[in-house]
Amino acid sequence: xxxxxxxxxxxxxxxxxxxxxxxxxxxxxxxxxxxxxxxxxxxxxxxxxxxxxxxxxxxxxxxxxxxxxxxxxxxxxxxxxxxxxxxxxxxxxxxxxxxxxxxxxxxxxxxxxxxxxxxxxxxxxxxxxxxxxxxxxxxxxxxxxxxxxxxxxxxxxxxxxxxxxxxxxxxxxxxxxxxxxxxxxxxxxxxxxxxxxxxxxxxxxxxxxxxxxxxxxxxxxxxxxxxxxxxxxxxxxxxxxxxxxxxxxxxxxxxxxxxxxxxxxxxxxxxxxxxxxxxxxxxxxxxxxxxxxxxxxxxxxxxxxxxxxxxxxxxxxxxxxxxxxxxxxxxxxxxxxxxxxxxxxxxxxxxxxxxxxxxxxxxxxxxxxxxxxxxxxxxxxxxxxxxxxxxxxxxxxxxxxxxxxxxxxxxxxxxxxxxxxxxxxxxxxxxxxxxxxxxxxxxxxxxxxxxxxxxxxxxxxxxxxxxxxxxxxxxxxxxxxxxxxxxxxxxxxxxxxxxxxxxxxxxxxxxxxxxxxxxxxxxxxxxxxxxxxxxxxxxxxxxxxxxxxxxxxx
Numbered sequence: 001x002x003x004x005x006x007x008x009x010x011x012x013x014x015x016x017x018x019x020x021x022x023x024x025x026x027x028x029x030x031x032x033x034x035x036x037x038x039x040x041x042x043x044x045x046x047x048x049x050x051x052x053x054x055x056x057x058x059x060x061x062x063x064x065x066x067x068x069x070x071x072x073x074x075x076x077x078x079x080x081x082x083x084x085x086x087x088x089x090x091x092x093x094x095x096x097x098x099x100x101x102x103x104x105x106x107x108x109x110x111x112x113x114x115x116x117x118x119x120x121x122x123x124x125x126x127x128x129x130x131x132x133x134x135x136x137x138x139x140x141x142x143x144x145x146x147x148x149x150x151x152x153x154x155x156x157x158x159x160x161x162x163x164x165x166x167x168x169x170x171x172x173x174x175x176x177x178x179x180x181x182x183x184x185x186x187x188x189x190x191x192x193x194x195x196x197x198x199x200x201x202x203x204x205x206x207x208x209x210x211x212x213x214x215x216x217x218x219x220x221x222x223x224x225x226x227x228x229x230x231x232x233x234x235x236x237x238x239x240x241x242x243x244x245x246x247x248x249x250x251x252x253x254x255x256x257x258x259x260x261x262x263x264x265x266x267x268x269x270x271x272x273x274x275x276x277x278x279x280x281x282x283x284x285x286x287x288x289x290x291x292x293x294x295x296x297x298x299x300x301x302x303x304x305x306x307x308x309x310x311x312x313x314x315x316x317x318x319x320x321x322x323x324x325x326x327x328x329x330x331x332x333x334x335x336x337x338x339x340x341x342x343x344x345x346x347x348x349x350x351x352x353x354x355x356x357x358x359x360x361x362x363x364x365x366x367x368x369x370x371x372x373x374x375x376x377x378x379x380x381x382x383x384x385x386x387x388x389x390x391x392x393x394x395x396x397x398x399x400x401x402x403x404x405x406x407x408x409x410x411x412x413x414x415x416x417x418x419x420x421x422x423x424x425x426x427x428x429x430x431x432x433x434x435x436x437x438x439x440x441x442x443x444x445x446x447x448x449x450x451x452x453x454x455x456x457x458x459x460x461x462x463x464x465x466x467x468x469x470x471x472x473x474x475x476x477x478x479x480x481x482x483x484x485x486x487x488x489x490x491x492x493x494x495x496x497x498x499x500x501x502x503x504x505x506x507x508x509x510x511x512x513x514x515x516x517x518x519x520x521x522x523x524x525x526x527x528x529x530x531x532x533x534x535x536x537x538x539x540x541x542x543x544x545x546x547x548x549x550x551x552x553x554x
Contacts, residue, residue: 031433033454036065036076044075044553051545056538060507061530065453066550069514069522071461074554079457080436082450083528086503087393088510089444089451091459092437094386094475096426097401098468100408103383107131107404109213111165112371113177120175125325127371128165128312129184130213130305132404132414133379134397135388137161137215137308141380143388145482158248159216159311161377166315168375177316180325183309187212188403188414190331192302195340195416196446203275205298207445210399212414215301215308218396220253221246224271224295226288227261243284245299250310252301258285271295275302305329336406336415343420344438383471390475390501391483395443402442416441427455430462444503456512456526464514464524476501476513488544493518494551500525507532509539515547517554525550 040046044066052062065079108131113122135141137159157163192209193202201207205219225242241259262268271286288295301307309327316323379385382401389397399416406418420439428434436455440446463469479489479498489498500513512526527546532539 031431031436033080033433034073036073036079036454038076042075042553044549047549047553048075048077048546051542051549054538054542056536057529057532057542060532060539063453063526063528064546065457065524065526066554067457067461067524069461069464069524071458071524073454074523075550076454079454079526080452082436082452083510083530084447084505084508085444085449085451085456085528086505086508086510087395087444088456088501088503088512088526088528089439089442089449090390090393090398091456091501091512092423092427092439092451093398093401093405093442094390095459095463095466095472096405096423097382098386098472099466100422100426101382101401101404103381103386103468103471105382105404107133107379109133109136109161109165109377109379110373111169111375113374115172115174115372115374117173120173122174122177122179122374125179125182126177126312126323126374127182127184127330128213128308130187130211130308131379132187132212132214132400132407133377134214134217134385134394134400135380136213136377138217140217140388140394141384143384143391145478146486147481158246159315162215162308162311163315165375165377166312166319169316169321170319172374174321174374176322176324178324181309181313181316181323181327182330183213183305183307183312183327184330185211185213185305186330186332188407189334189336191334191416194399194441194443194446196440196448198445198447201445203273203300205300206395208300208396209302209304210396210403210416211304212400212403213305213308214396214400215304215311216248217298217394218301218304219298220248220301222273222282222284222297222299224259224284224288224297226290226292226294228290241288245282248311249314250307252307252310253280253282253299256281256283258283260287262287262289264289264291268292271297273297273299275299303329305331334415336413336417338417338421340417340420340440343417343424343440383468383475386472387475391477393484393502395445398443399441405442427459430459432458432462444505447505451528453512453526453528456528457524460512460514460524460526473499473514489547494548497551498547503528507534509543511543511547515551515554517551519554521554523550523554 040049063083064077066075067073110129112127115122208218223244239260241261243257245255266289268287268289274283306329313327402419403414405422407414409418409422432455436452438450440448476499477483477485479485480495484502497516500511503510508530510528515523527543529539
């Protein structure tokens with residue numbers, strides 16, 4: 001996590017249907033937790049205690065749970081205490097999505113308008129309505145492991161999916177739009193940032209705002225290149241670095257560059273980015289050494305619906321389609337007034353109705369459903385997106401899944417609170433203890449998220465029994481091979497035998513998943529550490545040694 005930023009909020013309006021809230025609340029019986037063997041009474045326990053006695057990691061707070069594949073405890077260390085899960089949160093979000101939305105679920109992005117086919121005129125506004133497709137305008141899928149990527153592969157042009165929609169209009173004979181181009185994200189309420197997200201994260205791509213009209217991961221590539229050589233007598237203006245923001249021809253941000261080039265081999269403060277609330281100006285400042293590599297960053301688009309509308313308008317003009325109005329975004333406010341205090345209690349009503357009578361969300365209709373669909377794009381399957389989400393730990397995609405889960409409960413809602421309540425109901429339904437977890441978002445970026453290692457292990461045991469398990473497990477990074485574990489566990493005997501989700505948030509780190517033991521049997525593990533020394537990787541080294549110890553003991 002790095003740098004600085006700010007946030008922008010906007011409002012709009014839409015209405016929708018709701019499932020009945022009258023379903024009686026069902027309070028699950030108290031969960032009786034089986035005892036976890038602890039202490040140094042076993043070879044595994046003794047090894048782990050020795051590893052955690054190292055002064056470099058001993059002051060941090062550690063939690064560990066190890067079980068068999070069917071959930072029988074093998075070892076525990078503070079496994080019932082609460083820790084920040086960081087991106088281990090995605091394990092919970094993606095399992096809920098696979099179970100409730102289904103692996104084959106897809107999402108539609110549509111263009112709505114009133115077309116006079118005789119004249120080719122769209123009378124009034126042309127609406128680009130987002131359907132919550134996390135991969136619209138991006139080239140993320142299918143996920144390909146690094147070793148299998150072709151170096152000469154030709155990528156599709158930027159915003160390719162939007163180009164296809166524009167081409168569909170041309171094929172339909174559209175020649176003029178008399179109104180505006182509206183980027184509509186009203187499928188979900190406009191709450192771009194979840195509670196507990198740090199302001200410093202929001203300028204960057206990993207803290208991009210959540211929008212039902214997501215485009216190109218709601219981020220832009222920023223490249224800062226130092227000058228190759230400088231002279232001692234040169235002033236700051238002569239030392240200016242080259243700053244390029246790839247906006248795909250859309251003048252969304254203007255860049256105020258204050259980055260200079262320093263002496264070769266000299267330490268430099270690096271580059272920072274500042275974005276004031278409500279502003280379309282990015283201030284980029286700092287210094288790079290003359291011999292430093294280009295610094296590539298990804299900057300969040302603070303209003304993706306507006307950016308998408310601007311991009312579409314530009315594409316239509318390039319194709320000879322006249323557009324009278326300007327581009328704008330359309331949002332709607334949050335109408336779920338329950339608040340996060342409701343998430344901490346056993347869900348009732350709508351969430352339980354989902355389990356008792358099935359989804360209410362599949363038949364949700366768009367605000368524009370009475371208008372003519374002039375063009376459309378269908379997303380890849382949810383299972384394909386889950387692979388990308390977990391492999392690279394993509395925050396925005398996990399948040400969109402959470403909002404889809406909220407929509408699954410109640411048409412016209414799709415809120416963060418609604419999604420969090422749905423995930424909680426799902427986990428209680430799966431047999432987890434409600435006191436062992438609380439989630440304020442879908443990605444783990446919130447500092448308020450908490451989970452006990454035994455809850456993560458229990459979730460992994462539950463998933464292993466489900467019909468979608470093999471497809472979901474495929475999404476976990478593989479040690480020494482791909483995703484966020486490509487550079488970890490690269491040697492035998494662990495290479496290709498660790499299937500786990502990573503997590504990093506400030507001074508918290510997590511790793512949970514499945515592990516092939518020395519005996520050949522597979523076990524479940526969850527290792528979490530809070531409050532480790534800042535800017536240190538000693539905890540990660542100790543964590544990987546613990547994984548090796550578990551594999552050797554099992």
